[in-house]
Amino acid sequence: MNHLTEEQFVLYYYGEGDGSPAVRAHLDACETCRAEYASLQRVLNVVDSAPVPERDANYGAQVWNRLQPSLRWDRRRGLSWWPAPRWAAAALVATLIVAAFLAGRYYPKSQPAQTANAGQVRERILLVAVGDHLERSQTVLLEVVNAQPGQPLDVAAERERAGDLVAENRLYRQTALRTGDTRVASVLDDLEPVLLEIAHGPDRLTAEEVENLRQRIEGDGILFKVRVVGSTVRHREERAERPAGQIAGQNTL
Amino acid sequence: MELSDSVAVAQARAGDSGAFRVLVERHSRNLFRLAYRMTGHQQDAEDVVQETFLRAYRQLSKFDDRASFGTWLYRIAANCSLDLIRARKRRNMQTEAGAEEGAPDPMQSLPDPSPTPDRLAMSGEVERKVAAVLADLSEMERTAFVLRHYEGMCIDDIGRTLGVQPNAAKHSIFRAVQKLRRALEPLMSSAS
Numbered sequence: 021m022n023h024l025t026e027e028q029f030v031l032y033y034y035g036e037g038d039g040s041p042a043v044r045a046h047l048d049a050c051e052t053c054r055a056e057y058a059s060l061q062r063v064l065n066v067v068d069s070a071p072v073p074e075r076d077a078n079y080g081a082q083v084w085n086r087l088q089p090s091l092r093w094d095r096r097r098g099l100s101w102w103p104a105p106r107w108a109a110a111a112l113v114a115t116l117i118v119a120a121f122l123a124g125r126y127y128p129k130s131q132p133a134q135t136a137n138a139g140q141v142r143e144r145i146l147l148v149a150v151g152d153h154l155e156r157s158q159t160v161l162l163e164v165v166n167a168q169p170g171q172p173l174d175v176a177a178e179r180e181r182a183g184d185l186v187a188e189n190r191l192y193r194q195t196a197l198r199t200g201d202t203r204v205a206s207v208l209d210d211l212e213p214v215l216l217e218i219a220h221g222p223d224r225l226t227a228e229e230v231e232n233l234r235q236r237i238e239g240d241g242i243l244f245k246v247r248v249v250g251s252t253v254r255h256r257e258e259r260a261e262r263p264a265g266q267i268a269g270q271n272t273l
Numbered sequence: 274m275e276l277s278d279s280v281a282v283a284q285a286r287a288g289d290s291g292a293f294r295v296l297v298e299r300h301s302r303n304l305f306r307l308a309y310r311m312t313g314h315q316q317d318a319e320d321v322v323q324e325t326f327l328r329a330y331r332q333l334s335k336f337d338d339r340a341s342f343g344t345w346l347y348r349i350a351a352n353c354s355l356d357l358i359r360a361r362k363r364r365n366m367q368t369e370a371g372a373e374e375g376a377p378d379p380m381q382s383l384p385d386p387s388p389t390p391d392r393l394a395m396s397g398e399v400e401r402k403v404a405a406v407l408a409d410l411s412e413m414e415r416t417a418f419v420l421r422h423y424e425g426m427c428i429d430d431i432g433r434t435l436g437v438q439p440n441a442a443k444h445s446i447f448r449a450v451q452k453l454r455r456a457l458e459p460l461m462s463s464a465s
Binding site for chain 2 (some may be wrong): 027030036059064067070071073083088090161162163167169241245249
């Protein structure tokens with residue numbers, strides 16, 4: 021009698037394949053295979069009981085609350101992701117924020133208390149802007165990194181967004197360098213060539229181009245750095261929202 | 274009346290944020306479980322859930338109505354999880370290169386050790402071993418195994434999710450099971 025193979029055991033355990041009645045019959049008749057199958061069952065049952073932290077019934081609502089600020093809805097146009105005119109406006113806003121921040125830093129300071137307060141407000145505005153910029157950059161990178169392997173990818177929308185992000189990126193990098201925030205400046209420095217590559221590339225990438233870009237993003241750990249620095253900036257942004265007395269002085273981004 | 278996934282998708286495509294919210298609230302917990310099984314970390318799993326919905330939102334216009342929305346989300350979540358795992362491996366390699374030895378592998382430390390009846394059946398050693406073996410599986414093996422074993426997805430769907438032939442998905446599951454058996458059977462026979 022030929023014994024069952026391990027593959028047959030596995031398929032039988034999961035109820036896959038069309039040989040179940042034959043496997044069942046063999047198990048009924050063969051003690052060796054029955055013991056072997058019991059051993060497999062024990063292992064997989066143990067694996068099955070590995071714990072997963074539970075999320076309560078409100079978890080979906082919590083996810084939505086975190087997600088909502090990143091989504092843009094337009095009922096007239098249907099589903100849209102930051103339509104172009106908004107991006108033009110975003111670049112303008114970025115310019116104004118940076119200009120206001122720098123003007124505030126270099127303008128003569130005659131009233132220290134008021135200046136300190138204004139400085140905190142400027143810092144908060146800038147943190148919000150940089151955090152938002154990193155989040156949007158991350159979305160563009162994820163589009164490439166999560167692309168289906170071996171398939172071409174339509175990046176027309178990402179290309180347009182990357183073009184807008186490049187302009188913002190330069191402004192924020194220069195500001196970060198001026199304020200001595202080398203960590204933020206460094207990640208923006210790493211980010212810029214990738215954004216440029218997407219912005220100056222074709223609307224449709226071949227599978228090979230997608231793979232090259234993915235390797236570049238992953239090989240340099242750019243996505244990870246953007247995520248980590250973005251999270252740090254958000255954390256500082258939250259701290260900057262606290263009342264003035266609770267804030268330790270921060271001059272960097 | 275509860276919206277079906279397909280109706281909610283159609284409404285979300287038309288710009289109804291409330292319909293997308295329904296989808297987020299409906300699928301978040303399942304995605305978290307999948308992401309946690311894949312990454313072994315609560316925070317990473319949270320990030321994966323977030324990224325999955327962001328990407329789903331961006332790609333909603335490309336979603337094929339004939340497919341299952343849940344399966345489509347799973348595919349995105351599995352890819353997001355793999356990205357995180359790859360990034361973490363690189364990060365660990367960089368850390369190990371510069372740090373002192375003995376830094377614990379995050380996959381080895383399962384959170385929430387509070388006992389439940391199910392978990393009491395499994396010793397801490399076996400638990401750690403399961404986590405370690407899962408962490409050592411190749412990306413394809415781990416994804417295919419998690420989708421089959423924990424999520425109950427059939428092999429054909431796993432193949433579609435991973436963009437490979439069903440046979441390749443099947444063999445990834447076989448290899449994963451083999452590795453688990455090799456690692457766990459000695460522990461279990463010594464315990465019994």
